[in-house]
Amino acid sequence: MMPIRSNPFTRRALRLTPLALALLAAESVQAATCTELLGREIPAQAIGLPSSGARVTAAIPIAAGGSAPQTFGAYCDLSAEIRPVDPAAPAIRMRLVLPEQWNRKAMMFGGGGYNGTVPNVAGNVPAGPVDQPTPLGRGYAVFGSDSGHVADPLSPGSFAWNDEALANYAHDALKKTRDTAIYLIEQRYGAAPERSYFAGGSTGGREALAVVQQWPTDFNGAIVLYPAYNALALDLQFGRITRALAQPGAFPSLEKRAALLEAAMQACDGLDGVRDGVVSHQAACNARFDPARAKLNGKPLRCPGGADTSQRCLSDAQI
Template identity: 60%
Template sequence: MLYPALLSPCLIALLAACSSAPEKPVTDTPVSTPQSCTALRTFTLPAAAIGLATRGARVTATETVAASGEGAKAIGAYCKVSGVISPVDPAAPAIRFQVDLPAQWNGKALMFGGGGYDGTIPDVAANVPAGAATQPGPLGRGYATFASDSGHQANATTSRDGSFGSNDEALRNFAGDALKKTRDAALAIVTAHYGQRPARVYFAGGSTGGREALAMASRWPSDVDGVIALYPAWNAVALNLQFGRMTQAMAQPGAYPDAAKRKLLFDAAMAACDRLDGVADGIISNVDACNARFDPATASLNGKPLRCEGGGEGGDGCLSDAQIAAFKVFSTPLELPYPLASGETRYPGFNTWGTDWGMGTGGPFQAIIQTLGLGTEQPANPMPGVSSKGSPPYHSTFWDQWVRYFVTRDVNFNPLALDPLRPGGYQARVVALNGLQDVNQTDLSAFRNKGGKILIAHGTADALVSTQATRQYLGRLQKAMGEQQLEGFVRYYEIPGYGHVFGTAFNASWDSLTALEQWVEQGKAPVDQIVVDTTAVPGRSRPLCPYPAWPQYRGSGSVNEAGSFVCVGR
């Protein structure tokens, strides 16, 4: 936190100006003689060359990396560049970034988004989120790739560390400013190395990175040509308030279910809803019908009621009333009695039934799925720590950090004491954070007019960002721009069975980057897209249906082939 008494009046004035000043024009880096990887070690960039206020950027290290891998994993030799962007506020952390410059450059660049509270630099040699396992990632295709930690360095809790939120500049950087600063610094390095600016710039990210993708398209439409946004947490503040509601429900006595009870709920939902798409294939594709039909209070599994007799705790073979009530909080919307800065007053419920909340079985990703789900410890005050031995629900730690560092800025504040519906004296702060953190601009005419394209995809079994919220975003775009105009530059797909980053019933692999390239560069809109499972039944495929359509079994043919399904409901 900044203490004005310790700062000079000039610095205070400077910081105030930076917090409210509009984006300033960028002085384009002139095209010049290409600089070698070694020569880039002394590269510096003045503040005037970055579109938002900084004290400039500099390269801190370079390394020539040899070619590696085979097939789709092959990556040619490249120059790895590390750098920092200096903050205006001396108390704020720097933005640390990395740029990978392939020896065989395709003339394009791609920026990766982060995840959670960010705080680490994403692997810019990796594939895009849920990218095609059989196709090279961006660096392997010859893209110059780059990303940053969004302006702070996380502690051992990594993406759950929100302590940076006590500093205004660090918070603004996380909310979006670091995207512009990183993009400008990275492209200056790309231009210096190759002697020319990239012909195309794309962005790919999931969760927070998905929010960042949409922020790039809305805030800086001239800076990117296309974005891939997976499970985007676009309305972060409303989501955080829903996290608070979910956390407080799970903190009630007897409400927290162990892994065995989570599996019981998953199995019961699968038994009730799997065939609603025409075939029992281990995937709930008709999600809306399942949400309307399934009720854990009246459901049964293997001929036995799911609810414990009398509603009390009855062991791992049933769910108590307290546990059912907590899960129903997850599946129902947060309804705020006050409007946020964007005007919204709700966050929709999750597709709770058929979602793996961390049931301890079901494939190689179960450990991370459990971490991203309900964890291993009940939420409490103080919030249990995150370690290799266990952790509370991911959403609970996220809420805890947001309450203590973003909202109250009181490290000792009890996160269970702040009512998301009635935050009292903190309501104004919550509303203000909505204006800062969320991607609320829904008129994307500038991005559309320049030929920009947006691909959005979201798994229906996501335990951290609701697909119903992404539907809400799409609805806002349609209202602002019209469905016909939206069809020309936006596609949204829901992937049945896919979770947040990973999936138990279906782990998605989709060649979204090729689809985006063809749409932007050749004018070929994506049609007949296919998504492939890499874990539950490796190699099985489904049609990727443009929302609101979903894949229904045709009645014949292999249940593992996309051709046996047809998109219905559009």
């Protein structure tokens, strides 16, 4: 074996200054600049479920900002579209924020309701602490998608007539979004995340359960809040509530809803032993609180005779 002292390439490397070595290391890690990712194609082979590949549609460098304690460093804001197999199916729109000071971790945000909008991946996790930095501020690469359709407020479930769009909403978009994001993270930093997490509530909580069950090796952990796991029962309940509120005089005003909330807080806030503005013992509240018999500041919440006589009480139709 050639001694190190007689190897000219080794001697040249040893003469590099620490700054030069650091620059070389940075160049090997950061494979692409933010703007170089614009238009970047993600091959279908890189996505673990059938698709027609994906493409970066926007790549915008964002300066550091925010207000303490939720400040963040400079980052690259990417938008991409994952193309469907069925030409009639909508694309999956996604967003990925890539901090300049990456902590070598990634986090995926879930959606809500019927999805149809891209979550604010530069923001906080659901119910996240406001006195701590957001995931982006902590150095996470954060991403999420609209699950494969654009929300239609007049017909929120109409996307489900397309089989691929329905499968994307149910679970497939989760895998497609994750794989596309990992590909782009590797393109940006020259390395895959060392650890990845998922955070979501309601529909996002259901999605969190889906990813850890169906693709257990893709994530190292999940924050699962109030998962909307029984979609059929939930949809039937939405229908029941809608029909009830559609009855003449039944829909309460904002003022009446505020009165209902105050009455519920007065009856239930302390049931967990602490009056902190949060109803934590929901089961006990359900057993105790009845709008028909509840009190608001010592007076009945029900309007006199059940008629709609004030903004600080509820009529029988509203109850």
